[in-house]
Amino acid sequence: MADDGPSRRFSAAQLRTLTTAIFQAAGAPPATAELVASSLVTANLLGHDSHGVIRVQEYCEEIAAKTLVPDARPTVLAETPTTATVSGHWGFGQVTARYGAEVALRKAQEANVAVVGLVQQNHIGRLGEWSALLARAGLVGMVVTGGWRPPAVSAAPFGGAARILSTNPYSFAIPTGRHDIVLVDFATTVSAEGKVRVARAKGVPVPPGVLIDKQGRPSTNPDDYYEGGALLPAAGHKGYALSVVADLLSILVGADVHGRDWNCTGSFLLALKIDAFRPLAEFAAAADRRLDEVKAVPPAPGFAEVLIPGEPERRSQVERERDGIVVPAATWQALSRTGDRLGLDVERLAAS
């Protein structure tokens, strides 16, 4: 790797200011630029740097390539009282997903349950942001994304020797009381491609079970992935099965029909109003009691304590809001180069 200089540390507000300015300079309306910037910086705060400002360069390249339309506004293509198909019209995925989650929320508030499909979407960021949007309103939220087409695929099916699926992630969010939102957000592969990329840059192996080479043999050499290998599904046939379901749900909502090139991705959002079954406060108290029991389990060797899903993210947020967000050298170079090209005074914006 080239010498990228030192890593840098910024406050969330500084990164939001810079990132908002970049997206505006790239053609996004102010509110859109702010929304996407806030989404990315929140991912950094929560510890998910793979979904943070590292994405700015990629999104701007997509704008330049006209695959991302920075001022597109989502619309409802079809709907019933409990379902809707939302097109993002190839705008920022975050704009599409927020709009779709709000449609799901409104419908579920009326009808108790709603399913919304997103099509013509770009990268929607952390799925957990949209499931949590529903949970904060007192609903259970579920979000699934699938539908990448070759060559934009990364994962082998269980028992297979080549890529055909993607990381097809799942998220669930459930509001509780003292335990806040139980937040689940995972890829159906053992590891994200980003982690393989980091291992390759560092020249270190990946753990066993993450990869196969192009012959389908287990490998720990990150180069093997880039030479025709594939990511393996999490938990073997289980992660594979969830990944197939994610692809089929993207087809169900019509993402294949509305897709183009390798982006036939679609998202499936489910919203369920808890008080259709029992009062939210009563549910929250019962959920807290159960989570207390789980939390009280003594830690296994090598662990400090049992964490509830969502807890690692909340801890990261407290730390990073206090200490700032460390942006690795390569990420900072990409970010500042992107700003430079758009004629921005990057250092001034990042200092403001």
Next chain:
Amino acid sequence: MADDGPSRRFSAAQLRTLTTAIFQAAGAPPATAELVASSLVTANLLGHDSHGVIRVQEYCEEIAAKTLVPDARPTVLAETPTTATVSGHWGFGQVTARYGAEVALRKAQEANVAVVGLVQQNHIGRLGEWSALLARAGLVGMVVTGGWRPPAVSAAPFGGAARILSTNPYSFAIPTGRHDIVLVDFATTVSAEGKVRVARAKGVPVPPGVLIDKQGRPSTNPDDYYEGGALLPAAGHKGYALSVVADLLSILVGADVHGRDWNCTGSFLLALKIDAFRPLAEFAAAADRRLDEVKAVPPAPGFAEVLIPGEPERRSQVERERDGIVVPAATWQALSRTGDRLGLDVERLAAS
């Protein structure tokens, strides 16, 4: 282990006749006895012997202990156009689940989407039976079960050293065309307790990653599970997170309030009518094309081919309908003893 004699081979019809007679003799009405027998024998046909006639003794013991009411009829406790809470009134779980799936089907046919919660349920058998019931009617079906309470728990949380969760399974079923129903049905633990039991009986170790001992250390000794150890979640924090969601969904539907002793289990059924989004035939054709691509991936070393979720079960069914179902000696002894105690001529019934 004691000498249990030889294993036996029966046709599905023979096992259904015997099992139906046993449940009737134990107090189940004829239609109920047939339904539960058919459910168990179908699990055997599909290759899931852990959910097959091995359960007959356990169910009859539950009837004797009055925790299973063999003639109970499920009722709807509360409902809206899109949701319902169904009580099984402690009858056979299969009766509860079938009734609940039919309520979900009816509501989703009207409203496009429905969520049904099951409470006061006993073991509902294979979750895939109820998701597939929905898929056969042209809907997407999702079923999740959780809510076992100590001491009826088996699994450690991620990073924990003791049991607090159960195998909390998930099932998805999606109808396609040539590929039939894509059927997903898995425990959120690496392995079911039944497999540990089998390893212990054979005196062989379990694979690494399945178990921890009572200090929370990794173990391959099946005895360690029975001496205070625990099953590990599938894919670490991912399976753990799904397991927590399953428990919270059981609480959402009120299974804790309606539960008793350690059975606070509840099931969460989601039904979604595909043609709310696109015509079923069009979806099925698009799903087939995608599954063809997945199926066409060359096999990895050690595999003969890539299988679509649900395909292993359909193959087992063809084989076992042709060749019969092998009932291991211990299972046959338990089954025939159960029949004997109820005054049945087991050999005659199993030969009919």
